[in-house]
Amino acid sequence: MTAQSRWHLQDAPGHFYSGEQARLLLGNRRDHGSPETWFEDERGRLLAVTTDGARASVRLMAGPGDAGERLTATFEVAGRAVAHLIDHGVWPAEVSVEDDR
Numbered sequence: 001m002t003a004q005s006r007w008h009l010q011d012a013p014g015h016f017y018s019g020e021q022a023r024l025l026l027g028n029r030r031d032h033g034s035p036e037t038w039f040e041d042e043r044g045r046l047l048a049v050t051t052d053g054a055r056a057s058v059r060l061m062a063g064p065g066d067a068g069e070r071l072t073a074t075f076e077v078a079g080r081a082v083a084h085l086i087d088h089g090v091w092p093a094e095v096s097v098e099d100d101r
Contacts, residue, residue, distance in 0.1 A: 004089075005041040005042060005045070005086075005089060006041060006042055007022065007039045007040065007041045007047065007086050008039065008040060008041075009025075009037070009039060010038035010040040010046065011038070013040070017039070017086065018083075018086065018087065019082070019083030019084060019086040019087035019088075020083055020087075022039065022082055022083060023079040023080065023082060023083040025037070026049055026051075026075075026078075026079050026082065027075075027079065030051050030053060030075065035050060035051050035052065035053075036048070036049070036050045036051075037049045044062075044063045045060065045061065045062055045063065046059075046060070046063065046064070046068075047060050047061075047082065047085070049078065049082060051075055051078070053075065054074065054075060055072065055074055055075060055078075056073065056074070056078035056079070057070065057071070057072045057078075058070065058071040058072075058078050058081060058082055059071075059100075060085065066101070067100040067101050068100055068101070069091075069097045069098065069099050069100065069101075070097065070098045071091070071095055071096070071097045071098075073095065077095065080092065081095050
């Protein structure tokens with residue numbers, strides 16, 4: 001993964017998000033009852049975030065049908081991990097990610 005990837009909401013390709021913007025968006029969507037958010041980058045990779053409010057599951061997929069890499073953590077940790085991934089192209093060192101491929 002490269003830090004040059006730009007991520008947008010899967011259903012709204014016109015606006016690209018920084019890591020911090022994505023983290024804030026996830027919080028806003030959670031607070032307004034939207035438990036699932038899908039981002040897509042310019043190469044077609046998908047980043048899915050699903051939350052029950054307190055915890056979140058984050059899955060990074062190479063594209064549709066890919067089992068991907070998965071992180072399950074508190075919502076706050078997941079949000080920081082998404083921000084780091086978007087800004088730096090890699091998961092932060094302090095999180096453990098399962099490779100489901």
